[in-house]
Amino acid sequence: MMPSSLRERILEYLDQHKEVTTEQLQKIFGVSRRHIQRHLHQLVEEHRVSMTLLPGSHHTGVYQSVLPRDEEFHAIPQLLRAIEKVGGKDLLGKVLEQFTDQYYGHSIDQSLEALSQEDSVLMDWKKSPNGWWITMRQCPLPNTPDAELVCQAEARTFSKHFKAPAIHFSRAETGVCQFFIPQKTVTDPSESRAGMAKTQGRLSSPIASREGGTDTDE
Numbered sequence: 001m002m003p004s005s006l007r008e009r010i011l012e013y014l015d016q017h018k019e020v021t022t023e024q025l026q027k028i029f030g031v032s033r034r035h036i037q038r039h040l041h042q043l044v045e046e047h048r049v050s051m052t053l054l055p056g057s058h059h060t061g062v063y064q065s066v067l068p069r070d071e072e073f074h075a076i077p078q079l080l081r082a083i084e085k086v087g088g089k090d091l092l093g094k095v096l097e098q099f100t101d102q103y104y105g106h107s108i109d110q111s112l113e114a115l116s117q118e119d120s121v122l123m124d125w126k127k128s129p130n131g132w133w134i135t136m137r138q139c140p141l142p143n144t145p146d147a148e149l150v151c152q153a154e155a156r157t158f159s160k161h162f163k164a165p166a167i168h169f170s171r172a173e174t175g176v177c178q179f180f181i182p183q184k185t186v187t188d189p190s191e192s193r194a195g196m197a198k199t200q201g202r203l204s205s206p207i208a209s210r211e212g213g214t215d216t217d218e
Contacts, residue, residue, distance in 0.1 A: 006031065007039050014049060014065035021054075021062055046107045076141060089149065096141075096153035101160070103140045108161050112181065131183040134158070134166075139177065151177060 006029060013028065014020060025036045040063055043049035051061040084092040107122060108115065112132050116125035126133040141150050151168045158166035162181050169178040 006035070007043070010036075010039055010043070011048065011065065014063065019062045019064045021060065023060075047102065047105050048107075080141075080146075084146075089146075092146075093149055093153060096150055097156050100140055100150070100153045100157045104157060104161075108158070112162060130180075131164075132181040134179040134181065136177040136179075155179060 009029060010025060013025070022033055022036050022040065025040075026033050029036070040049060040051070044051050044063075047066060050064050050066050052064075054060045054062055080092060080096075083095055104122070107120070112125070112127075116127060116132070120137075123137055124135040126135070136154075139147070139150065140154070148170075151170065155166040155168045158179055158181065164181050164183075167180040167182075169180065
């Protein structure tokens with residue numbers, strides 16, 4: 001499926017090629033240099049893309065994807081197992097939380113309303129009467145030995161950034177991972193636990209496709 005936005009096409013191109021310049025992307029996609037640079041600068045700020053100046057140049061940069069390539073993902077499960085063997089699931093959970101916090105970085109340092117208006121390659125947003133649904137488009141650590149720990153780390157990261165308890169929903173039959181962010185901010189831990197239990201009991205997650213569509217909306 002062809003990516004729908006210029007941002008997604010840039011990321012896909014960078015994932016398939018070692019490096020690229022602004023001028024090359026301008027010729028490939030047929031858009032203005034300013035338009036290309038705006039997306040590249042944002043991706044650099046989000047730590048999705050890195051930029052280094054060409055030798056002898058003070059202005060022309062080369063851009064590279066900072067996401068591991070497929071062959072590099074094979075070592076990640078072994079690394080995570082080693083961390084768990086040394087420090088148990090508690091240490092592994094802390095490492096994963098630190099990773100997810102850096103992975104999402106500035107891309108979620110906005111209000112939920114503002115984020116819902118953006119075209120994100122990471123996630124889709126859907127507002128409901130009770131809060132916000134986040135449908136993930138990709139996993140930050142695919143093929144990990146314990147995917148549930150990654151999801152729990154993501155939930156803690158979202159809870160910290162949005163100052164509300166993030167509730168994780170997983171749909172094995174569709175491969176879609178979702179989170180729910182209640183609209184009301186909860187500060188009392190006992191109220192937070194009670195509210196999460198109550199919310200989980202009455203909410204039904206809308207099953208969204210990886211392209212952002214919704215099959216049901218209760």
